[in-house]
Amino acid sequence: MCVFFVILQKSGIPASELREHLFILRSSDATRHLFEVSAGLDSLVLGEGQILAQVKQVVRSGQNSGGLGKNIDRMFKDAITAGKRVRSETNISSGAVSVSSAAVELALMKLPKSEALSARMLLIGAGKMGKLVIKHLVAKGCKKVVVVNRSVERVDAIREEMKDIEIVYRPLSDMYQAAAEADVVFTSTASETSLFAKEHAEALPPVSDTMGGVRLFVDISVPRNVSACVSEVGAARVYNVDDLKEVVEANKEDRLRKAMEAQTIITEELRRFEAWRDSLETVPTIKKLRSYADRIRASELEKCLQKVGEDALTKKMRRAIEELSTGIVNKLLHGPLQHLRCDGSDSRTLDETLENMHALNRMFSLDMEKAIIEQKIKAKVEKTQN
Ligand SMILES: NC(=O)c1ccc[n+]([C@@H]2O[C@H](COP(=O)([O-])OP(=O)(O)OC[C@H]3O[C@@H](n4cnc5c(N)ncnc54)[C@H](OP(=O)(O)O)[C@@H]3O)[C@@H](O)[C@H]2O)c1
Ligand SMILES: *[C@@H]1O[C@H](CO)[C@@H](O)[C@H](O)[C@H]1NC(C)=O
Ligand SMILES: *[C@@H]1O[C@H](CO)[C@@H](O)[C@H](O)[C@H]1NC(C)=O
Numbered sequence: 331m332c333v334f335f336v337i338l339q340k341s342g343i344p345a346s347e348l349r350e351h352l353f354i355l356r357s358s359d360a361t362r363h364l365f366e367v368s369a370g371l372d373s374l375v376l377g378e379g380q381i382l383a384q385v386k387q388v389v390r391s392g393q394n395s396g397g398l399g400k401n402i403d404r405m406f407k408d409a410i411t412a413g414k415r416v417r418s419e420t421n422i423s424s425g426a427v428s429v430s431s432a433a434v435e436l437a438l439m440k441l442p443k444s445e446a447l448s449a450r451m452l453l454i455g456a457g458k459m460g461k462l463v464i465k466h467l468v469a470k471g472c473k474k475v476v477v478v479n480r481s482v483e484r485v486d487a488i489r490e491e492m493k494d495i496e497i498v499y500r501p502l503s504d505m506y507q508a509a510a511e512a513d514v515v516f517t518s519t520a521s522e523t524s525l526f527a528k529e530h531a532e533a534l535p536p537v538s539d540t541m542g543g544v545r546l547f548v549d550i551s552v553p554r555n556v557s558a559c560v561s562e563v564g565a566a567r568v569y570n571v572d573d574l575k576e577v578v579e580a581n582k583e584d585r586l587r588k589a590m591e592a593q594t595i596i597t598e599e600l601r602r603f604e605a606w607r608d609s610l611e612t613v614p615t616i617k618k619l620r621s622y623a624d625r626i627r628a629s630e631l632e633k634c635l636q637k638v639g640e641d642a643l644t645k646k647m648r649r650a651i652e653e654l655s656t657g658i659v660n661k662l663l664h665g666p667l668q669h670l671r672c673d674g675s676d677s678r679t680l681d682e683t684l685e686n687m688h689a690l691n692r693m694f695s696l697d698m699e700k701a702i703i704e705q706k707i708k709a710k711v712e713k714t715q716n
Contacts, residue, residue: 361604362596362600364385364405365412365599368412368413369412369413369417370416370423375427376582385413404603404606408602412595412596416592416595416596419595420589422588425581426578430465431466432581433463433574434463434469437516441541442541449541451472451475451516452508452509452512453475453477453478454477455517455519456484457519460516464477468495473495473496477497478504479501506533506534513541513545515546516549516550524557528559530560531547534565534566544565544567545566556570558570609683612671612684615670616667618694619666619670620663627656666690670686
């Protein structure tokens with residue numbers, strides 16, 4: 331609930347309103363939810379990438395404001411890993427799921443592969459949808475688009491926003507001339523009358539064979555602005571909103587299937603995270619066992635040095651003896667410590683690891699207070715000295 335009060339304070343939204351939008355998840359459910367969000371499985375558009383960037387931003391903000399706790403930090407980092415894995419292994423974010431991106435994808439798919447990006451692109455209508463078409467053209471790597479629009483008023487603003495593409499404006503009166511010089515014509519106007527009828531299409535010069543010899547009309551206007559009979563012209567193909575919606579629907583279904591596959595990855599990453607987190611329980615035992623061994627080593631070393639007499643030793647000899655002692659301790663501890671680690675990278679189960687931990691605790695009395703252990707060690711050393 332602490333988080334609730336933090337949001338309440340920072341946002342100034344009334345508690346009653348805020349409460350409606352919150353839900354509480356605990357332990358594994360919370361981790362799973364974060365991993366799913368990161369993978370885009372909780373988004374309206376399945377697999378969208380923006381959310382992963384936001385999860386990364388959370389980690390950055392956390393680091394800038396003093397750091398997340400160790401567990402939370404690891405959980406977010408693992409969430410990012412899960413998000414990346416889902417995207418690369420299921421391909422969930424491929425395939426257009428909006429009409430505007432489907433329009434661009436379809437046009438590029440119908441063009442000869444090697445020539446697609448150098449096709450002459452024309453966009454008629456630069457409203458909201460038209461702007462999205464330009465955006466997707468940029469994303470696909472197109473370098474130039476001719477835009478025909480009734481007014482020029484906002485073209486500069488679009489140019490400012492999308493610097494990676496050359497935008498050439500032409501007035502509506504130039505429309506047919508512009509179409510004659512284009513291989514692909516996207517139409518996206520709110521025009522109530524047909525922009526292209528059969529006779530318009532017939533009058534256009536042919537498209538070069540290297541571009542496939544066919545002029546593509548991709549019409550995303552509703553109502554349609556390229557008359558259906560344009561398709562009857564041999565050198566033209568028309569794709570309309572219904573064709574695009576079909577593609578979008580198929581892609582959405584595909585993403586839904588991939589989201590189900592993604593659950594396997596999420597579960598795997600969740601297990602790995604929880605194994606890591608649970609294995610932290612053995613950290614105190616690891617530390618205690620190390621320091622137990624090291625105390626014995628140090629006192630045996632001391633004893634040895636006294637016996638020989640420090641003056642009798644060269645620096646080199648002294649170092650050799652020290653290294654002998656640490657070498658023996660480290661090699662002896664390596665095996666047991668290995669059995670206390672459980673980070674999901676090997677097949678050891680958590681139960682086994684915890685069993686090992688309890689056994690080591692018993693064998694070396696590591697649960698005992700440090701002072702008592704020290705006393706015991708001292709007594710033992712004295713006994714062997716006598
Ligand atoms: N089941 C398990 O094995 C297991 C293992 C580990 C943790 N846990 C539980 O998981 C939770 C997080 O553990 P952790 O190890 O990640 O803890 P942590 O490393 O100490 O991190 C806790 C985070 O919560 C923040 N925080 C602390 N008190 C808060 C408050 N009153 N309101 C809002 N934020 C607060 C801390 O920020 P500040 O540092 O700025 O306060 C810190 O970023 C704990 O409740 C812990 O008991 C369970
Ligand atoms: C991912 O999608 C792209 C484009 O749809 C396709 O070319 C690629 O082969 C797919 N890869 C996998 C692993 O499914
Ligand atoms: C295109 O024309 C429409 C209608 O005249 C106008 O609302 C829109 O802002 C214009 N777009 C640009 C980019 O100028």
